[in-house]
Amino acid sequence: MATGESRTLYDAYAHCERDEERDDEVEDERERSHVSSSSYTLSTTSEFGTSTNGSIDQHVYVIISSDNGSCVTYAEKDDFGIARGRAEARDNASEPGDEVEGTLTRWSGDGRLYACARGDGRVYVCTRIGEIVWRANRASGGRGVAGCALALARGRDASEASTSYDLLSVNLKGAPLLTRARITLDREQNARESAAEDSMSLAKKLKWADGAEWVERERTLVVVGLGRSSTGSLITTWKYDHTDDFTNLRCARVIDCGGDVVPRRSLFRSPRRARLAVRLMDGSLSVATTSVNGSLSTFIASNDGDEVIKRIESRSDVVSAAWWSQTSLAVATKDGTLTVKTFPDDINVLGDEPESFDSIHDLVSAPKFVDGVERGRLLLLERTGRGGWRLISINERTSLEMLNSRMDSEEWGVALTLARQHGLNTDIVYKTRWVRSRVTTEGITDWLSRISDRAWVAVQCLTACAETYEIQRHVLVYGLKESDAQAKKARQQKSDTGDEPEWSWWVKVRIALLAALDRADTVREITGGGFSAQLYSILLHSPIHEAALNAAYTNDMTTLGVIVKRHAFGVSGVVFDVLSALPETADVASYENLLPWSEHYVNRDGPAQVAGRRARDWAESTRFLQHILELNETRARDDAHAAGISLEVAQLLDDLVSREWLLTATEELCKLKSNGSFARPSAQEMETWAIQRSCEMDNFMGSLGSARDLLDSASRGLRTSTLRECAIVSSILESAVRVIFDLDSGRMCQMSLEEYFESDAFEKLSVMLSMVTSENMAQLLPGPVRDLLNHVRVSSEEGPEIVREMLQRWILGAMET
Incomplete structure (x- = not known):
């Protein structure tokens, strides 16, 4: 993770891994020896669609191909963890000893097909599940491929959906030709029309082509090669708008590289394809060229072509390069290091030190769009110790995303440091830590006490369920102290000289906390001095009369007996409903004391007094009871707004505390509601x-x-x-x-x-x-x-x-x- 002012936050994630032997499944020892030295390459594409809610969905597909033509596809929707398809783009004429270079694979713009060009010149077209729908004859590809692509075959009306594709390829040997073959998803139709190919010469600008890339969004082909009339390499762009325009293919831009971006060709060695990383957006062109000998050349041209930044580096350690952004280039080297530097300032945006891997096969850019904003993302293939590969993504993150990532991995110290460094509210960390942890007294000191949103703290004290009575009571008392302080503080701010605070959101919270404390005492008596977080949660999330009814329905006489004893006023109005909820077959002797005519049910002074019951609180008053009776959704919202409570916190409380719940929240309120007279049935x-x-x-x-x-x-x-x-x-x-x-x-x-x-x-x-x-x-x-x-x-x-x-x-x- 980078942390400087000019740095970009990012994380790395390993998606899937394959062993070489498992991929190739070879039996012959000679072939196994060849496979053991295989290298792998990456290719990716993004497909965009509209979701049901109108937002834009991005679907990213990846091909991982070996130099012998084996291809495996993955999709981002599976987190690149499940193989979607597999193709063996091989030929019986291919021998393990043939001198071939790495397989070149390129997706169509819609992600349905991909082209696979072998280093020996054979070209295949496969669906993303691995079905080969077209293959070129060996003779047609005998001159090698500098680049290939599957362009959507569009007519003059660009809005019409395309059902076919143009397989574009540029030869590596000889005068450069752009060859086009019409491809469809129908394999039989492709077989019938396999000879329908045409070509256009690029020789008017280039002597030969070293590499080529197609940009579907801009309908532009970028070709790098030796200039016909210059002493060095040229970058050329060719516009291909629609199918009828192929014969009039026009060169839109020529950039003189000012030198050779690849080694000069020898008569005694076969030419090798240069690897291009191209980014073309709003007319601004960025090209990075990696040659087979490990040199790197970088060029950025403005949209009008007036300004061109060039750099040709005489190095021999580059494996691959990819654009992180329009002006930031990621470079992977043979020793396994990865750097992302701005161009031409050379500021490493990922940190002062490069990322290190065992070894890197390939590197591609797969930018991610979040809410319409582009985020940098790299996909790289790390070479494993067993000779296979591991797919890893490097993802640009916002400070909040990084914070959430650290909290997901429970790196709380790092999360706090990150929040402070980037000006984020540390409440996010403290709140998340409290919610994801067991309720403890230490948690109150370490987390709750440091949260500035005290309303959230009070609600969390109300909703928390501890494992023991002592901890539960400690949390509730902490919340009561907070509500008392906040309610009195609100009174002082209003210059109220009365003895008691006025009604406010904090009074409602306090009444709820008192009710929770009463319920905790009830659970303790039910469990014989112990505690049950599950039972406490059940009692907390329902009015007390509903809790009595639920206990009766389940024939839980212990719970029902304690509820009726400790909350006699709260259930007095539904005593017959509660008794009728008991199973008809229940032994009457088991609930004899709950029957209203029983001598144990009442005495002269009303309900039997409960030892240890708390005294009436200042919030349990006739004045506040009247406010509860007048409470509605609008009034509750106004109370929260007046107290400066956020909508999120107010909703947390309202989800638990309704008007009905509050009216029977505590036994003292129920007494006030009945004017202190116990309503015994006639x-x-x-x-x-x-x-x-x-x-x-x-x-x-x-x-x-x-x-x-x-x-x-x-x-x-x-x-x-x-x-x-x-x-x-x-x-x-x-x-x-x-x-x-x-x-x-x-x-x-x-x-x-x-x-x-x-x-x-x-x-x-x-x-x-x-x-x-x-x-x-x-x-x-x-x-x-x-x-x-x-x-x-x-x-x-x-x-x-x-x-x-x-x-x-x-x-x-x-x-x-």
């Missing part, structure tokens, strides 16, 4: 609920036992004649059903408990006697039937006469049927 309400709930137990689950126990408990607690009657009748019916279930499982009681309550004495008897069979007679008649008759007999003075009439009526009815 006897009539309790009686009605008990009978209704017992019927639900039977209707929903057929749990007559639970219904009987509930009515028995209500009868003992409330002592009303209706409940005593229901308790006795339900007990008799439950006994009868149990008898027939045990002895005759095929029979069922056809009347529900609710219908049984509503029937008269004779109908009740008829139901009982209808269940009598020879199997259960001995148990049913002296048991439930006699109990029913006895109950009717003692219920009133006319009881015996009623019993006699009931029996006579039933006997007569039985005789008639």
Whole structure:
């Protein structure tokens, strides 16, 4: 990472790696020996498209090719980690001992096809998944290739989408010719039209060509070679706007290099292609030429051609060069060093020292566009110790991106230093460190205490979930101290002489923190002196009455009992809803103390006092309760704005603390809301609920036992004649059903408990006697039937006469049927 004032921030990332033997899969020892000395080259292209939201998407594709013609493609969307395709651009006539140079690969502008030119002159065209759709005859490529490209075959109307491509190639040997072949994605069509080639001579400017590159965006071919009438090399640009313009190919610019950019050719050695790095934007041309002997030549020409900066370096250690920006050149050397220097000032933009690698095969530029701004990016192939390659990217970053990168790798010290050096708010580091760490008391001292955004700190104290009660309480108390200080500070700024602060966003935070503290105490009691972060989070993120309902639904009697005891005022309004949420089959004895008629539920002074409960806080007042009652979305937003709270922090609080949540946030507020009077249900309400709930137990689950126990408990607690009657009748019916279930499982009681309550004495008897069979007679008649008759007999003075009439009526009815 560079850190100077004129430096660029960057990072390096390794994407994928391949061993040479794994790539080539050779069997013959002679071929294996050849492969072991293979070199690899890179080629890249960017495809642009429009996403669904209208933004511009950039898709980068990469080819990694070996000098024997093996090509593997990768895509940026896979982080260059998964091979998208593989092609073996080889020929049976190719022998491992042939003298060939590295394979040249070039993408089409849309990233669908790429051309692969072997050093021996053979040219292939492949799709990005590796299918070869066109190949040249050996004779046609016998003069070698100085450069090749796949230009989109456009007509005069440039807006029309192209469905075919022009394979452009410039020969390396002899007088320079630009050859064009029409290519499509259809392999069979290419085979039928393989002879459809034409060419144009470049000899009017060049004696021969040493290298060539195509710039699709500018529809320009850049060719470097020996000038026909000069003593050194020339850089020429040729415009090819559309397919009809090929025969009128025009030379747009000629730049005299002022010397040789490649060694002069010898009659006894085959010429070698020069490697060009070209950047053409808005008419400004930058060209870097690397020769086979390791020399480097750099040229930058202005858009009008009046100003040309030239440099020909007599060095022999350059492997490859690529443009980092219009005036900054990246250079890779044979010893594995990488530098990026401005031209011509020679300022290393990546730092005072070069980046070092084991060895470098190749280097290309792949600029990345972020929000329409170009960022420098290099892709390089590092030679591994096993003879293969490793793809590495060097990425320009903004200071914020570098900061996020350091925080992602948890280099907190480096991140803080970086933030201070580049004028970034250190809160970013402290906040991220707190959020990504376990909640500890040390974290409060080391991170929370250093954050200037105190509102964010208070909300984090509210939402934090610690592993122990002691730490949880410590964090909440820290937040309470902060809210107290900020609320009083706001009062002083308004010159308020009152004893208490006025309502503000900070008062709302304080009430929420008090509620969280109460819930932490509740969790501690539920866990028997321990703590559960999961349970605490559940209680924190719901109003207390919803927490009671959830505990009832899950039949968690321990949690429900503690909630009802510690938050009696908070759940008093929903006591019947909570009890009805319990499973119908739950043992009534397990929640006997939660029933409102239980002697353990209330005493003369209201809910049983809880040992250790905190005193009422200044924020728990009638005045602030009224503000909560009037709270709405607009009011909450205005409160946050008045306190200078950011929208992000205000939203964090609002996501947790709603008006409904605040109204039952603490037990003290609930007391104020009810004027200190505990709302115990009336006897009539309790009686009605008990009978209704017992019927639900039977209707929903057929749990007559639970219904009987509930009515028995209500009868003992409330002592009303209706409940005593229901308790006795339900007990008799439950006994009868149990008898027939045990002895005759095929029979069922056809009347529900609710219908049984509503029937008269004779109908009740008829139901009982209808269940009598020879199997259960001995148990049913002296048991439930006699109990029913006895109950009717003692219920009133006319009881015996009623019993006699009931029996006579039933006997007569039985005789008639």
